[in-house]
Amino acid sequence: MRRRLEPYLWLLFSGGGVVAALTLPVLVLLFGVLMPLGVVAWPSAAHLRALVDAPLVRGAVVVALTLCLFHAAHRIRFTSEELLGLRRWDALVAVLCYGAAVAGGVTAITLLF
Amino acid sequence: MAAETIRLDVARYRPEEDAEPVLQSYEVPLRPDWAVLDGLAHIKDHLDGTLSFRWSCRMGICGSCGMDVDGEPRLTCGTFLAEYGAGPVRIEPLKGFPVIRDLVVDIxxxxxxxxxxxxxxxxxxxxxxxxxxxxxxxxxxxxxxxxxxxxxxxxxxxxxxxxxxxxxxxxxxxxxxxxxxxxxxxxxxxxxxxxxxxxxxxxxxxxxxxxxxxxxxxxxxxxxxxxxxxxxxxxxxxxxxx
Incomplete structure (x- = not known):
């Protein structure tokens, strides 16, 4: 069972890593550095709302968020299993971690659509 | 210079007398061109002939002399004693493998x-x-x-x-x-x-x-x-x- 699932989970993990690497540095630079320093003006709420009005953008946000959550879930699964010696409980830990990622994705969908 | 020595703390495990590995200390000459393997050979030749370890080519190509040197897996022929300053240097068998004797592991x-x-x-x-x-x-x-x-x-x-x-x-x-x-x-x-x-x-x-x-x-x-x-x-x- 796990043998067949692992490649898919890893693809989600690796996709999440790519998405996070592409988007997070830009967001941190904009919202964490350039905007607080006044180099770039803060966007208005109306501006941001107009941006996510397009269904395509909403879909992209959901995909990006969910992949990032799967990336985190995969890391938390293995890190917690190895640090806390939870290897025996792998099935449970995996369900909790990936379940949380799915819940996050569902939450994003209900909030955005 | 000639009188300078360095202490090697070497893991010993003699299954017939040791319940588990113990460290034994040896003073060996500290020479700039001596690798850890040279220090072990000095022990074997001059101080304690019962020490067991694997080695072959002494030039980093045979892969026999891997040991845990101060907590890091290293080829002992390519790791120089001078890297460790005044010492001591802890030499143990490769972690993760069953130990057969002293520094020799089961591969x-x-x-x-x-x-x-x-x-x-x-x-x-x-x-x-x-x-x-x-x-x-x-x-x-x-x-x-x-x-x-x-x-x-x-x-x-x-x-x-x-x-x-x-x-x-x-x-x-x-x-x-x-x-x-x-x-x-x-x-x-x-x-x-x-x-x-x-x-x-x-x-x-x-x-x-x-x-x-x-x-x-x-x-x-x-x-x-x-x-x-x-x-x-x-x-x-x-x-x-x-």
């Missing part, structure tokens, strides 16, 4: 893993004449050459936390060697049956210590991650080759 498990990945060129459906040549372009050679530098010294296993926690893990060198043949244009196998397993590539959590400690600058961590891509794509798209 049977590793050898079984190595042969399980079919580390040879697999060809099918042909009986070429003995004089047949398989020419490769420089690019085809580059695709696998790095992985062919492995000397089976097992430092990567000793550094790998996954292997140390789970001795059934196929491990860095065996997977890198499988990739050495997978990526060879003359090979016709992709070793999916032995690599796409929980105890094989999917056991790796990409700590990367295997690559850090490799004395031959092989990158086993990269080999494993690349095979994960191959295996994942082959699982998702069953019709895709490699």
């Amino acid at each position: 049977d498990g590793f050898l079984a893993k190595l042969s399980s990945v079919r580390p040879w060129l697999v060809r099918e459906g042909e009986e070429p004449p003995l004089t047949a040549e398989y020419a490769q372009t420089p690019a085809q050679l580059d695709a696998y050459k790095q992985y062919s530098m492995c000397i089976n010294c097992m430092l990567c296993y000793s550094a790998c936390p996954v292997y140390v926690l789970d001795p059934d893990f196929l491990g860095p060198a065996a997977i890198a060697l499988a990739q050495r043949y997978n990526l060879d244009s003359r090979d016709m196998d992709d070793r999916f049956d032995v690599l796409n397993l929980e105890e094989a590539v999917w056991g790796c959590t990409f700590v990367g210590d295997c690559t850090r400690v490799c004395p031959k600058h092989v990158d086993p961590a990269e080999a494993i991650q690349r095979y994960k891509v191959t295996a994942a794509l082959r699982s998702v798209l069953p019709w895709s080759g490699r």
Whole structure:
């Protein structure tokens, strides 16, 4: 069972890593550095709302968020299993971690659509 | 200068008298051109002939003299005593392997893993004449050459936390060697049956210590991650080759 699932989970993990690497540095630079320093003006709420009005953008946000959550879930699964010696409980830990990622994705969908 | 010495704390395990490994200290001459292996040879030749350790070529190519030096897996022939200042230097057998005696570990498990990945060129459906040549372009050679530098010294296993926690893990060198043949244009196998397993590539959590400690600058961590891509794509798209 796990043998067949692992490649898919890893693809989600690796996709999440790519998405996070592409988007997070830009967001941190904009919202964490350039905007607080006044180099770039803060966007208005109306501006941001107009941006996510397009269904395509909403879909992209959901995909990006969910992949990032799967990336985190995969890391938390293995890190917690190895640090806390939870290897025996792998099935449970995996369900909790990936379940949380799915819940996050569902939450994003209900909030955005 | 001539009188300068350094203390080596060497792990001793004599199964007939020790319940578990103990450290024994020896003072050896500290010379700028002496490697840790020279210090051990000095002990064996002049101080205590009962000390057991493996070594062969003394030039970093045979892969026999890997030991844990001050907590790091190293080839003792390529690790100089002068690196450790005034000492002492702690020398222990490679972590993660059963100890047979003193610094000698049992490598049977590793050898079984190595042969399980079919580390040879697999060809099918042909009986070429003995004089047949398989020419490769420089690019085809580059695709696998790095992985062919492995000397089976097992430092990567000793550094790998996954292997140390789970001795059934196929491990860095065996997977890198499988990739050495997978990526060879003359090979016709992709070793999916032995690599796409929980105890094989999917056991790796990409700590990367295997690559850090490799004395031959092989990158086993990269080999494993690349095979994960191959295996994942082959699982998702069953019709895709490699």
